[in-house]
Amino acid sequence: MPELKTRWDIFCTVVDNFGDIGVTWRLARQLVAEHSVAVRLWVDDLRAFERLCPEIDINVSQQWQEGVEVRQWSADWQPTDAADVVIAAFACQLPSAYMDAMAAREKPPLWMNLDYLSAENWIVGCHGLPSVKYKHVQKFFFFPGFQKGTGGLLRENGLLERRRQFQQSPQAQREFLQGLGVDRAEGALLISLFAYENTGLASWLDTLAGDSAPTHLLVPEGRILGDVERWLGVDGLAAGAVHARNALTVQVLPFVRQDQYDPLLWSCDFNAVRGEDSFVRAQWAGRPLLWHIYQQEEDVHLDKLEAFLERYVKGLSQPASEAISGLWRAWNAGETMTDHWQSTRKHWPELQKHAEAWCLEQALQADLAAALVQFYVNWI
Ligand code: TRH
Numbered sequence: 001m002p003e004l005k006t007r008w009d010i011f012c013t014v015v016d017n018f019g020d021i022g023v024t025w026r027l028a029r030q031l032v033a034e035h036s037v038a039v040r041l042w043v044d045d046l047r048a049f050e051r052l053c054p055e056i057d058i059n060v061s062q063q064w065q066e067g068v069e070v071r072q073w074s075a076d077w078q079p080t081d082a083a084d085v086v087i088a089a090f091a092c093q094l095p096s097a098y099m100d101a102m103a104a105r106e107k108p109p110l111w112m113n114l115d116y117l118s119a120e121n122w123i124v125g126c127h128g129l130p131s132v133k134y135k136h137v138q139k140f141f142f143f144p145g146f147q148k149g150t151g152g153l154l155r156e157n158g159l160l161e162r163r164r165q166f167q168q169s170p171q172a173q174r175e176f177l178q179g180l181g182v183d184r185a186e187g188a189l190l191i192s193l194f195a196y197e198n199t200g201l202a203s204w205l206d207t208l209a210g211d212s213a214p215t216h217l218l219v220p221e222g223r224i225l226g227d228v229e230r231w232l233g234v235d236g237l238a239a240g241a242v243h244a245r246n247a248l249t250v251q252v253l254p255f256v257r258q259d260q261y262d263p264l265l266w267s268c269d270f271n272a273v274r275g276e277d278s279f280v281r282a283q284w285a286g287r288p289l290l291w292h293i294y295q296q297e298e299d300v301h302l303d304k305l306e307a308f309l310e311r312y313v314k315g316l317s318q319p320a321s322e323a324i325s326g327l328w329r330a331w332n333a334g335e336t337m338t339d340h341w342q343s344t345r346k347h348w349p350e351l352q353k354h355a356e357a358w359c360l361e362q363a364l365q366a367d368l369a370a371a372l373v374q375f376y377v378n379w380i
Contacts, residue, residue, distance in 0.1 A: 005038040006376070009083035011073065013092040014045035019294070021049050022258065022277035024089045025068075026154050027114075030369040032067040034157055037373075040083065042073040052258040085376050086111045088139075103135040110379050112142045112372070117153070117276050119308040124149040128375065142375065144368050146311055151375075153280050155367040159262075160359070163284060166266050176263045180218075180253055181240060188214040188249070192268045193224060194278050195292040199334035201227040207338045209248040218268065220253045228252075272331075284363075286356040288324070288348075290331055305332055316354055320347035 008031060012024040021043060028041040043049055046058040049070070057063055061072040077095040082102040086109045088094055094102075102109050113131060115123075127143040127150050144151045166172050177184055184190055191208075195201075201224065208215040219228055221239055228250060229237050239254035256264060261278070265271050265285040273282040274292040282289040291308070293301045309328060313321035323343035330340045344351065366374065 005036060006085065007083040008037050008039045008085040008087065009042065010039060010087045010089060011042045011092050011094055012044070012089045013073075014043065014048045015090070017275060017294075018048055018052060019275040019277050020090055021045070022052060022275075023114075023154065024087075025049065025052060025258065026156075026277065027087075027369055027372075028068040029066050030154065030156050030367075031373070034369060035373050037085075038069070039067075040069045040071050042071045044073040046070075046072060051255055054257055081105075082109050084109055085372075087114050087142075087372075088112070089114045090116060099134045099137070102137045108137045110376050111137055111139045112375070113139060114372075115141060115143045117144045117280070118304050119146045119311050120304060121147075121307070127151060140375075142372065146308070146362060146365075148365070150365075151371045152365040152368045153283075153362060154277075154369065155284060155363060159284055160286075160363055163262070163266050163286065166263060167286075173263075173267045177267055180256070180264070182216075182218060182251060182253070185214055185216055185249065188216040189270065190268045191215060191217050191270045191272065192264055193217055193219045193228075193272045194222060195224045195272050195274050195331075196295070197223055197227055198292065198331065199227075200331055200337050202231045203335075204331075204337035204341060205231045205245075205248060205250075207341050209246040211247045214247045214249070216249045216251065218251050218253050218264070220264075221255045225252065283355075283359055286359040288344075288351040288355045291328060293332055302332070305329070312358060315357065317347070317350060319343075320350045320354070323347050324351060 010024050010028055012020050014020050024041060028039045031037050031039050046056055050056040050058055053065060055065055056070065061074070063070050077097050079097060080101065082098060082105055086102060091113055102111060123143040123145050124147060126141050127145065129141050131139040131141050133139065142151050144153060146153070208217065219225065225237050229235060232243050232245070232250065234243065237252050239252050241252040243250045262281055265282050268287065270288050270290070271282040271285060272290040272292065273279045275294050279291050293305050295301055305328065309325050313325060323340065323346065327337065327340040327344045330337050
């Protein structure tokens with residue numbers, strides 16, 4: 001008799017942007033590909049999903065993508081049986097009929113809340129703890145993180161090896177970039193820019209334009225384009241646009257599918273990223289990065305920024321640590337970037353080495369999908 005696969009349900013509400021679906025789609029695929037479990041991914045907004053995975057048919061309520069059963073999570077919930085493992089991503093509220101279905105199972109499911117990523121220390125104490133109960137079904141906290149005792153980070157099998165091969169092959173990089181219409185100018189520093197609106201951008205672009213060395217800036221279509229337009233003094237920037245200002249070439253890219261975003265990060269010397277998933281992917285790229293953190297009420301995101309920086313700069317010399325921290329703080333405050341960028345460039349080789357070392361250190365932890373499966377195994 002074939003062994004019955006464990007069934008997992010992942011619930012995702014798209015609050016805004018792409019991080020919620022970005023994380024859950026990545027996790028769902030990895031669980032299927034590497035842990036042979038059956039996954040249903042319930043998503044309330046297939047339009048956001050379609051940007052990451054253009055094969056998604058937004059008019060279909062049930063479809064299979066890369067082995068994952070994708071279900072439209074509509075307001076009008078149809079009765080369905082509960083899975084063995086239930087993940088509510090980012091504290092989303094499950095349909096009440098589904099919670100009843102969980103409680104009606106002979107053996108209740110393992111129910112977890114997959115939380116937001118944070119480098120703060122308190123998450124170690126909370127990871128894996130019981131949370132609320134619905135009837136007799138216990139919910140658990142599951143915290144991704146950068147340190148031992150957390151749920152780790154999403155990292156597919158062989159990711160770093162694929163990245164290394166790509167970065168060692170100028171031809172693979174050239175072909176990939178050419179596919180996006182990018183012809184990298186000889187000797188230019190290649191930077192990708194994915195960020196929220198940012199008043200500090202103009203000063204950074206001024207600095208890059210006035211530099212003695214050339215920079216080629218790649219900007220996937222998104223929220224930062226308005227600031228780029230204002231700086232360039234043009235309207236209606238769209239994918240394909242290329243504008244040169246002194247030493248700086250700005251090129252707008254299409255928003256690439258999620259599996260193409262990795263090679264874009266791997267190709268660049270420096271990546272400006274945001275939110276959660278792109279932030280983690282830039283770390284796996286092994287290159288220096290700049291994080292635009294997702295803003296939260298009462299500025300609690302600033303504590304998260306500092307918690308990450310405190311961890312990240314360990315092992316850097318004092319001046320390099322101050323340079324990169326200063327750059328990140330200025331970016332997240334929307335302040336002038338000039339001096340911070342210049343100081344960062346002074347410590348470039350050290351920051352490059354450090355980015356690779358940080359990546360390897362993080363890869364020593366179990367990845368998040370494996371940690372979830374292990375949590376389930378320990379729980380049974
Ligand atoms: O889009 P984000 O800002 O997402 C979020 C959400 O706002 C969420 O509500 C919030 O809680 C979280 O941030 C912290 O940034 P993030 O997380 O990096 O997600 C972006 C996704 O888009 C990621 O999976 C990478 C992907 N992406 C592409 O697939 N193609 C692209 O061209 C780019 C630029 C990104």
